[in-house]
Amino acid sequence: MRFTIFEVAAALNAEVFGDGSVTITGASEPALAGADDLALAMDPKYAEGLTTGSARAAILWDGADWQSFGLEAAIVVPRPRFAMSGLTSLLDPGPEIAPGVHASAVIDPSAQIGEGAAIGPFVVIGSGVRIGKDARIASHVSIASESMIGEQALLHAGVRIGARVVIGARFICQPGAVIGADGFSFVTPEKSRVEEARASLGAETSAVNASWTRIHSIGSVHIGDDVEIGANSTIDRGTIRATSIGHRTKLDNLVHLGHNVSVGEDTLLCGQVGIAGSTKIGNRVVLGGQVGVSDNIFVGDDVVAGGATKIMSKVPAGRVMLGYPAMKMEQYLEAGRNWRRLPRMMEDIKALKKAVLSDDKYD
Structure with a gap:
């Protein structure tokens, strides 16, 4: 697909210099750019690459002298990384899913499919499911009974949605994620070794001869609007109340949320974050890769935790935390x-x- 520089600039809300009718088919690093590529030279350190590549148009840093690089057109942006969001959104067509319902899909007669939805091959949709308009569901996705998927949602291949899960609009879920699996909750008839260890703060006790018995998760998962879930992430449903994720929160790959966890709005959870059951995470929290959060605690709004931090007790709002244990x-x-x-x-x-x-x- 071709785009004019005018169209690219409109997507970025940016200013065009030179011939805005020049067309591009993709983006490239400056030194590797061909004639149909938009060179990404949004920092002066990439200027040299413009002289070795063949790009006719580029995105440049604020204040750049675009004509000195022999370009036919340029787009100038004040905040390069934010511009990348608009550019990649424009150039990414997403998975190819034909409109309508693929012949191999299995859809319960009681399910409601919204106008304009696209259902790919081998999708299975259970009873009472409601799919919003213009939703796109790729191959091999399964959605269990009574779940709701909002409008314009995108579920990539192999996603698994459990029963009674409620998901908002413009949801994006990467391949292999599982939302609404049973929570990891087990109990023994008598007080377990783990309970004794926690109560005694680690004092040695006699072994307890008892088997673990499952506590079933009869709650669900509630997810707000504009949420994104990374590949192979897992979100367990609540024991009684729902596990929840607020609007605009983003989860990286391999993130795990235990049963009854509550995550606020505009929060960012990076790869391999694990949050144990019944913990509450506030709004605008950022947890770096491999951060672990203990069960039944509260992490306040605007907390930032660096990679591999282990949070084992309550964290007040606004703190920046590092280490094990977190400090x-x-x-x-x-x-x-x-x-x-x-x-x-x-x-x-x-x-x-x-x-x-x-x-x-x-x-």
């Missing part, structure tokens, strides 16, 4: 400096001890 960032950095000093400190202590013992012999 304020400035405390963690100071602690890190002290850890590096420990070997030298131990040598100093040994020398002092040796000197003191040597003096004692002559008293």
